[in-house]
Amino acid sequence: MSRWVLVVLPLVALPCRAEEESRALPAWLSLVASPVNEQPLGNTLAGQLEVEAGFRASVQVFPFLAVGTEYSVALGPQVSQAPLSEQAHRLLGVIDFGWGWGALTLALGVGLSGPERWMTSLALEFDLR
Secondary structure (H helix, E strand, O other), X not given: OOOOEXXXXXXXXXXXXXXXOOOOOOOOEEEEEEEEEEEEOOOOOOOOOEEEEEEEEEEEEEOOEEEEEEEEEEEEEOOOOOOHHHOEEXXXXXXXXXXXXXXXXXXXXXXXEOOOOEEEEEEEEXXXX
């Protein structure tokens, strides 16, 4: 794992902010899956794509605020998956602040396995519709 990475993060979501009449989930619940490709910067894996997967469930507390939990796993280089003992499994608490144009996501978590013990994450999302 590298401290600094370049990330491509597509999201597959059933969001609580949707205005649809036929919803698969209650309006207060959001489920997100995120297959991630990372490009490490400045370590022995520089130049190799790494694969991660994340799963998040959150509950909308206010129209602009959701809280939840996220599980993520770093599987290692794309060309050959790392053995289970070398994979990084993480559990994070997540807070989403949403506006009409996007959202700000803050996360604090603990590493269940792998090199990380404590971690933070900050993401800025833009609605491109």
